[in-house]
Amino acid sequence: MSMPFEEHDYIGLSEVPAMENSEKNNGLPLGDNEKKNTAKVLNLKATELRLGLPGSESPERETGHGGEDKNGYQLGVLKGFVSGAKRGFSDTINGGSGKWVYSGSGGSEVNLANGGGLFSPRGANGAAKSIGAGGVDSASQQTFVGSGVGKETVPQSPKPVQEKKPQVSAANGHAAAPAAKAQVVGWPPIRSFRKNSMAINPPKTDEDADAKLGTGCLYVKVSMDGAPYLRKVDIKIYSSYKDLSSALEKMFSCFTIGQCGSHGVHIRDGMSESRLMDLLHGSEYVLTYEDKDGDWMLVGDVPWEMFMDSCKRLRIMKSSDAIGLAPRAMEKCKNRN
Amino acid sequence: MDPNIKKTKNSADSANYPEAIQSPSQFPDEVLEKVLSMLHSHKDRSSVSLVCKDWYNAERWSRTKIFIGNCYSVSPEIVARRFPRIKSVTLKGKPRFSDFNLVPQNWGANIHDWLVMFAKVYPLLEELRLKRMTVSDESLEFLAMSFPGFKALSLLSCDGFSTDGLKSIATHCKKLTELDIQENGIDDVSGSWLSAFPDNFTSLEILNFASLNSEVSFDALERLVSRCKSLKVLKVNKGIGLDQLQRLLVRAPQLMELGTGSFQQELMFRHCMELENAFRNCKNLQILAGLWDASYVYLHVLYPACSSLTFLNLSYATLRSDEFTKLIAHCPNLRCLWVLDTVEDKGLEAVGSCCPLLEEIRVFPAHPFDQDINHGVTESGFLAVSHGCRKLHYVLYFCQQMTNAAVATIVQNCPDFTHFRLCIMNPGQPDYLTDEPMDEAFGAVVKTCTKLQRLAVSGLLTDLTFEYIGKYAKNLETLSVAFAGRSDWGMQCVLGGCPKLRKLEIRDCPFGNAALLSGLKKYESMRSLWMSACNVTMNGCRLLAKEMPRLNVEVMKDEEDDSHVDKVYVYRSVAGPRRDAPPFVLTL
Numbered sequence: 001m002s003m004p005f006e007e008h009d010y011i012g013l014s015e016v017p018a019m020e021n022s023e024k025n026n027g028l029p030l031g032d033n034e035k036k037n038t039a040k041v042l043n044l045k046a047t048e049l050r051l052g053l054p055g056s057e058s059p060e061r062e063t064g065h066g067g068e069d070k071n072g073y074q075l076g077v078l079k080g081f082v083s084g085a086k087r088g089f090s091d092t093i094n095g096g097s098g099k100w101v102y103s104g105s106g107g108s109e110v111n112l113a114n115g116g117g118l119f120s121p122r123g124a125n126g127a128a129k130s131i132g133a134g135g136v137d138s139a140s141q142q143t144f145v146g147s148g149v150g151k152e153t154v155p156q157s158p159k160p161v162q163e164k165k166p167q168v169s170a171a172n173g174h175a176a177a178p179a180a181k182a183q184v185v186g187w188p189p190i191r192s193f194r195k196n197s198m199a200i201n202p203p204k205t206d207e208d209a210d211a212k213l214g215t216g217c218l219y220v221k222v223s224m225d226g227a228p229y230l231r232k233v234d235i236k237i238y239s240s241y242k243d244l245s246s247a248l249e250k251m252f253s254c255f256t257i258g259q260c261g262s263h264g265v266h267i268r269d270g271m272s273e274s275r276l277m278d279l280l281h282g283s284e285y286v287l288t289y290e291d292k293d294g295d296w297m298l299v300g301d302v303p304w305e306m307f308m309d310s311c312k313r314l315r316i317m318k319s320s321d322a323i324g325l326a327p328r329a330m331e332k333c334k335n336r337n
Numbered sequence: 338m339d340p341n342i343k344k345t346k347n348s349a350d351s352a353n354y355p356e357a358i359q360s361p362s363q364f365p366d367e368v369l370e371k372v373l374s375m376l377h378s379h380k381d382r383s384s385v386s387l388v389c390k391d392w393y394n395a396e397r398w399s400r401t402k403i404f405i406g407n408c409y410s411v412s413p414e415i416v417a418r419r420f421p422r423i424k425s426v427t428l429k430g431k432p433r434f435s436d437f438n439l440v441p442q443n444w445g446a447n448i449h450d451w452l453v454m455f456a457k458v459y460p461l462l463e464e465l466r467l468k469r470m471t472v473s474d475e476s477l478e479f480l481a482m483s484f485p486g487f488k489a490l491s492l493l494s495c496d497g498f499s500t501d502g503l504k505s506i507a508t509h510c511k512k513l514t515e516l517d518i519q520e521n522g523i524d525d526v527s528g529s530w531l532s533a534f535p536d537n538f539t540s541l542e543i544l545n546f547a548s549l550n551s552e553v554s555f556d557a558l559e560r561l562v563s564r565c566k567s568l569k570v571l572k573v574n575k576g577i578g579l580d581q582l583q584r585l586l587v588r589a590p591q592l593m594e595l596g597t598g599s600f601q602q603e604l605m606f607r608h609c610m611e612l613e614n615a616f617r618n619c620k621n622l623q624i625l626a627g628l629w630d631a632s633y634v635y636l637h638v639l640y641p642a643c644s645s646l647t648f649l650n651l652s653y654a655t656l657r658s659d660e661f662t663k664l665i666a667h668c669p670n671l672r673c674l675w676v677l678d679t680v681e682d683k684g685l686e687a688v689g690s691c692c693p694l695l696e697e698i699r700v701f702p703a704h705p706f707d708q709d710i711n712h713g714v715t716e717s718g719f720l721a722v723s724h725g726c727r728k729l730h731y732v733l734y735f736c737q738q739m740t741n742a743a744v745a746t747i748v749q750n751c752p753d754f755t756h757f758r759l760c761i762m763n764p765g766q767p768d769y770l771t772d773e774p775m776d777e778a779f780g781a782v783v784k785t786c787t788k789l790q791r792l793a794v795s796g797l798l799t800d801l802t803f804e805y806i807g808k809y810a811k812n813l814e815t816l817s818v819a820f821a822g823r824s825d826w827g828m829q830c831v832l833g834g835c836p837k838l839r840k841l842e843i844r845d846c847p848f849g850n851a852a853l854l855s856g857l858k859k860y861e862s863m864r865s866l867w868m869s870a871c872n873v874t875m876n877g878c879r880l881l882a883k884e885m886p887r888l889n890v891e892v893m894k895d896e897e898d899d900s901h902v903d904k905v906y907v908y909r910s911v912a913g914p915r916r917d918a919p920p921f922v923l924t925l
Contacts, residue, residue, distance in 0.1 A: 193522075194652075195705070
């Protein structure tokens with residue numbers, strides 16, 4: 001955890017606002033160092049993002065513990081400066097870790113580790129076979145064809161492109177897999193319609209490859225009154241209001257800690273629906289959401305599943321602003337009872 | 338026929354049909370025609386027509402449905418001359434490898450000349466089913482205007498038209514019962530074609546526009562579904578959301594086949610319940626497809642309908658194994674399942690446990706070009722299905738790895754395979770455990786599965802595979818080969834064996850002229866042969882064309898090497914060389 005922190009320093013944003021420090025010391029519900037670092041890190045991020053753009057994603061958003069993936073975190077820093085950084089970009093960068101690279105090559109460690117069955121130069125077909133692998137259809141409209149040729153194979157790819165003819169009379173007498181590594185037309189044999197469908201709507205495994213969790217994802221924006229930037233959370237990875245609010249609290253702790261702490265409500269002790277109601281009455285901030293109809297509702301009224309289905313965005317509102325919501329909340333309670 | 342037998346039959350008949358005595362031959366034509374009109378299989382009809390001239394005539398007069406597997410094997414004139422009373426036509430055009438971009442554009446197989454002839458000779462034409470043909474908007478308009486009783490149009494894997502052509506059909510075909518548009522390479526201009534069905538149009542029974550991308554007017558669709566009370570099959574496209582689906586189901590609870598639209602929309606709890614109820618009320622639902630971008634959250638709405646499902650097509654739904662497992666547990670009566678390999682081996686294990694009646698399974702790759710072997714399915718998924726589903730006879734399986742031992746066990750579990758299409762996605766890949774060729778796998782398939790009709794091979798294969806195929810695959814009709822074999826001997830074995838072979842398609846194999854010419858006598862008993870990126874030369878093709886004048890030998894030359902042949906397509910024909918061949922196709 002300390003390493004990314006140092007890299008922050010390297011970038012030159014060493015100043016930690018004094019206010020945040022003092023807030024941390026006041027009734028800080030977060031006990032461990034990790035949380036402290038998270039807070040510090042967040043602070044720095046906050047500072048950076050003033051220079052850059054709000055709304056870019058933090059690598060710790062889904063795990064709640066900040067910066068496990070060092071590469072990712074580093075990217076988080078970069079993102080502050082990269083306009084319109086999208087997840088796709090981060091995917092490409094993170095590809096360096098080799099987890100889910102769309103590499104069409106045999107170079108990646110994953111493949112070699114698996115006995116290189118895909119690209120092994122062993123086997124009777126010798127050299128010819130080793131280039132029969134990639135199967136990236138040059139006629140395909142797959143959007144990742146370009147990135148499909150992984151780093152390791154870039155130098156090789158020009159050769160295969162020219163070698164479209166089958167190398168059937170290879171010197172070693174073995175003649176089978178001809179054609180280029182990543183340039184085999186019409187292979188695997190899948191109809192264009194299916195290829196194009198998968199290209200336009202890549203399977204979920206791609207979209208939440210970051211999280212590698214859950215059953216699909218539903219990212220909603222989370223804003224907090226007074227915070228300089230928004231966050232995004234995948235609410236599908238939480239199973240209850242308690243989970244969600246813990247996560248949000250961690251995310252925005254630098255802004256909420258003082259308020260919650262000062263009123264003696266320990267959010268970390270667990271958030272039930274009733275607790276949220278306590279917060280409504282007792283704290284400076286309330287958690288609200290915009291539902292499908294465009295109305296702003298208080299979080300915690302409806303069963304969790306229903307909330308997940310109808311929540312479009314979240315807003316941590318100042319209690320004073322939420323007064324308009326309170327009657328509604330009371331009404332809903334009445335209706336439910 | 339023996340004249341004595343004829344007379345005997347005649348005397349028996351004359352008691353009942355006195356007017357038939359004048360014919361010295363056998364049955365009166367009317368009787369024979371009546372009997373033959375009950376024959377539907379075109380293979381049977383073909384056999385019948387070969388018995389004698391009278392039977393040939395009776396057959397041709399009684400035939401109302403015609404199936405032409407290769408549109409160039411015969412001409413519109415010949416068909417029109419022989420069959421005077423056709424109401425339904427099925428035509429297939431381009432070689433199958435055109436689906437995978439191996440056939441250049443403008444190759445041919447244009448429907449228009451056929452339509453012109455049909456308009457002249459079959460004004461009562463009702464059905465047209467086309468596969469891999471080129472169809473223009475003009476042709477569709479011509480069709481719509483020329484046949485007042487036209488009922489059923491099915492276009493699969495065709496190209497050359499746009500949604501404007503569909504508009505003509507919707508506008509003019511007053512008695513349309515079927516409009517089935519699948520996986521065509523077309524110009525999707527707009528969804529306004531659907532609104533062109535007139536307000537008094539009520540005859541639709543089958544509507545499939547799942548593979549069209551442009552949005553249709555939901556209002557028009559809802560009204561159409563409401564007034565077509567006989568609608569049995571409805572497959573909508575991605576533009577239709579869940580709340581709209583619910584409204585459609587409420588209007589058409591009699592549906593037997595449903596293709597949903599997008600399954601991802603956010604729904605209020607109340608609407609979820611309504612949708613679930615709508616499915617509950619579809620008591621006749623047997624086939625379910627679509628489920629684009631299926632979000633697991635909403636799959637439960639399907640559960641009430643699942644127990645009666647016989648065919649579930651999840652091949653566009655990217656479900657993970659845990660999500661899929663929960664769904665499949667509700668489908669014990671499945672006969673046919675299409676899935677994406679995102680369900681992984683675990684999902685397939687669930688299939689093995691939950692679907693004992695399964696007969697067909699197709700597993701498509703979600704990431705066909707991704708070399709990460711940690712995705713998708715392996716041999717163990719296939720094994721699990723074969724273990725639990727002993728009635729399995731059709732498989733299409735895309736995987737990253739396979740072993741000879743697994744395949745041998747699979748066919749022992751399921752010896753009744755009629756269609757075995759295995760695609761190990763990395764060309765020329767050996768058994769990943771033993772590193773040996775996959776010869777023994779396919780050897781086991783052909784030795785054990787005596788009913789095998791269709792086989793597609795893959796992986797590292799030597800000539801031994803083809804020795805096995807030639808020797809054991811007595812019922813094989815269709816064989817697809819890619820990146821396989823060692824020498825001409827492989828192909829020679831197949832052509833020398835396989836007595837029922839009809840279609841042979843080969844790409845990227847080391848088969849040359851000797852192999853090509855070894856099949857001289859055989860090609861006339863086959864529908865077609867396709868060879869691309871093999872070792873065949875112009876001389877070999879010329880020799881074949883010269884020796885076998887009743888075969889059309891069409892060559893697409895190599896761009897760089899003048900003598901080398903890039904693609905050769907050989908097929909039998911009674912129509913002679915085709916007159917519409919584009920410049921890049923050379924008929925020898």
